[in-house]
Amino acid sequence: MIINILGGGPVDALPDLQPFDGKECVWLGVDRGVFTLISLGINPDYAFGDFDSVSQEEWELIEKKVENLHRYKPEKDETDMELALNWALTKEPTIIRMFGATGGRLDHFLGNVQMLLKAEQNHLTTHIEIIDCQNILYVKGPGRHQIERLPEKKYISFIPITLDVKGLTLEGFKYSLTNRHISLGSTLCISNELLSSSGTFSITEGILMVVRSSD
Structure with a gap:
């Protein structure tokens, strides 16, 4: 449903x-x-x-x-x-x-x-x-998550909404990351893009907000 x-x-x-x-x-x-x-x-x-x-x-x-x-x-x-x-x-x-x-x-x-x-x-x-x-917003906790390309919303941002997000890894993105630690207030992961039809993001601790946007 x-x-x-x-x-x-x-x-x-x-x-x-x-x-x-x-x-x-x-x-x-x-x-x-x-x-x-x-x-x-x-x-x-x-x-x-x-x-x-x-x-x-x-x-x-x-x-x-x-x-x-x-x-x-x-x-x-x-x-x-x-x-x-x-x-x-x-x-x-x-x-x-x-x-x-x-x-x-x-x-x-x-x-x-x-x-x-x-x-x-x-x-x-x-x-x-x-x-x-213009936007789609959702949150994800620890784990490895698949993300598909949306041509009309090519910009993807990852925003920490807990004090700390640990083990952030971005695969298949223009700006990749491996096992990074980001804190509440960080803009490190604003405005990324997928390189192909899909990619993955994963964290080991904390909660991320995912924002998919168009100009």
């Missing part, structure tokens, strides 16, 4: 969502993202949020279109996106894609980025990624 979550981020930062819509996909709308999905011709399977960012007319449409509504009071401990992501993780999907999670408010963006850690922290096999029109 693949779960796609659309948050309330700016619409102009979204990629074309149609290629991500398939038979295996379940769509979750978050707050205004529910209305955005409906507007794009994708009917959400579930909706989460306090819906303080939609008009009364938009809310009435959401009530009409979405069977499974999870409405919360504005005063709560989690963001709407975290509530949706926590629910999605209980279903143990193979992939969770978060859209509408970038742009706009930086506090929401940084909170969403930190949520990429949830699977790693809870020892889950679910792959979580944030996707917008």
Whole structure:
């Protein structure tokens, strides 16, 4: 199962969502993202949020279109996106894609980025990624990981998000590394590229964020 979550981020930062819509996909709308999905011709399977960012007319449409509504009071401990992501993780999907999670408010963006850690922290096999029109973000822990070329997102950066990342090795990249130690705040691994159709990266300790970008 693949779960796609659309948050309330700016619409102009979204990629074309149609290629991500398939038979295996379940769509979750978050707050205004529910209305955005409906507007794009994708009917959400579930909706989460306090819906303080939609008009009364938009809310009435959401009530009409979405069977499974999870409405919360504005005063709560989690963001709407975290509530949706926590629910999605209980279903143990193979992939969770978060859209509408970038742009706009930086506090929401940084909170969403930190949520990429949830699977790693809870020892889950679910792959979580944030996707917008220019970037794909995800995190990986210790091990050896394959990475495939994406012509439309040729730049690949590796950013430490724990205090230390140890044993970083990059194979098949323009700028290779062998058993390097990098610390939080390092820009050593910003803007790399694959030399062929695929490559690998591995670490022995810590957590890396992988950012795949286009200009």
